Amino acid sequence: MDTTILKAEGITKSFISGNEHLEVLRNTDLTVNTGEWLCILGPSGSGKSTLLHILGGLDFADSGSVTVNHTTLKNTSNNIRNQEIGFVFQFHHLLPEFNVLENVAMPLLIGGIKHTDAYKRAEDTLQEITFWERRFARPNELSGGEKQRVALARALVINPIIILADEPTGNLDAASSEALLKLLKKLNVEKKLTVLTVTHNPNVMEFASRKLWLKNGKLFES
Numbered sequence: 001m002d003t004t005i006l007k008a009e010g011i012t013k014s015f016i017s018g019n020e021h022l023e024v025l026r027n028t029d030l031t032v033n034t035g036e037w038l039c040i041l042g043p044s045g046s047g048k049s050t051l052l053h054i055l056g057g058l059d060f061a062d063s064g065s066v067t068v069n070h071t072t073l074k075n076t077s078n079n080i081r082n083q084e085i086g087f088v089f090q091f092h093h094l095l096p097e098f099n100v101l102e103n104v105a106m107p108l109l110i111g112g113i114k115h116t117d118a119y120k121r122a123e124d125t126l127q128e129i130t131f132w133e134r135r136f137a138r139p140n141e142l143s144g145g146e147k148q149r150v151a152l153a154r155a156l157v158i159n160p161i162i163i164l165a166d167e168p169t170g171n172l173d174a175a176s177s178e179a180l181l182k183l184l185k186k187l188n189v190e191k192k193l194t195v196l197t198v199t200h201n202p203n204v205m206e207f208a209s210r211k212l213w214l215k216n217g218k219l220f221e222s
Helices: 048-055 077-083 100-110 115-128 144-156 174-190
Strands: 004-017 020-033 037-041 063-068 085-088 162-166 194-199 210-215 218-221
Touching (some): 020 048, 020 194, 020 218, 037 048, 037 174, 048 162, 085 144, 100 115, 100 144, 144 162, 174 194
Parallel strands (some): 037 194, 085 162, 162 194
Antiparallel strands (some): 004 063
């Protein structure tokens, strides 16, 4: 039985910086299996975020292909990105003029789900991560850890088949980082939620079921 949920083949990505040609990813291959937590580690500037953005359809490679759930991402990136991939970034990107419930419901509203259904799903998601009581708080009333918890709820509300997290603990203190990672692990184990994190924080890899290192544009088993 094929358990592959995401596959990248021959990913190459370059940037021009002044007169310099920077090859960040070099013919990189990757397979992510259903239900696993894969952690990609590497120093800042190694291309981790670039790779994650390509895997999620936020950017495209110079060459190579990405498939999510056996569908080529380049052909239907908007549908897959909006309906099947949940993103969590280092910066929470919450909308300050909206409260927690509205922020979590936003992906559904943008996707055309009617308000009553969107808010019901947002409330259910906040209850699932035990943050329902703060649903009417605004982002400026939340701590950094709480904001990132809301960002995770916003990613979960679409019922994604995979969560892509870019340095999710990068702006958090040790206690908040631990709480967020434990919550992700709970969802990974209990709901079989597939998780892919990229980070330079070695503490994150303790929660992952598989680890890879990104070095010189290539992925290596750790």
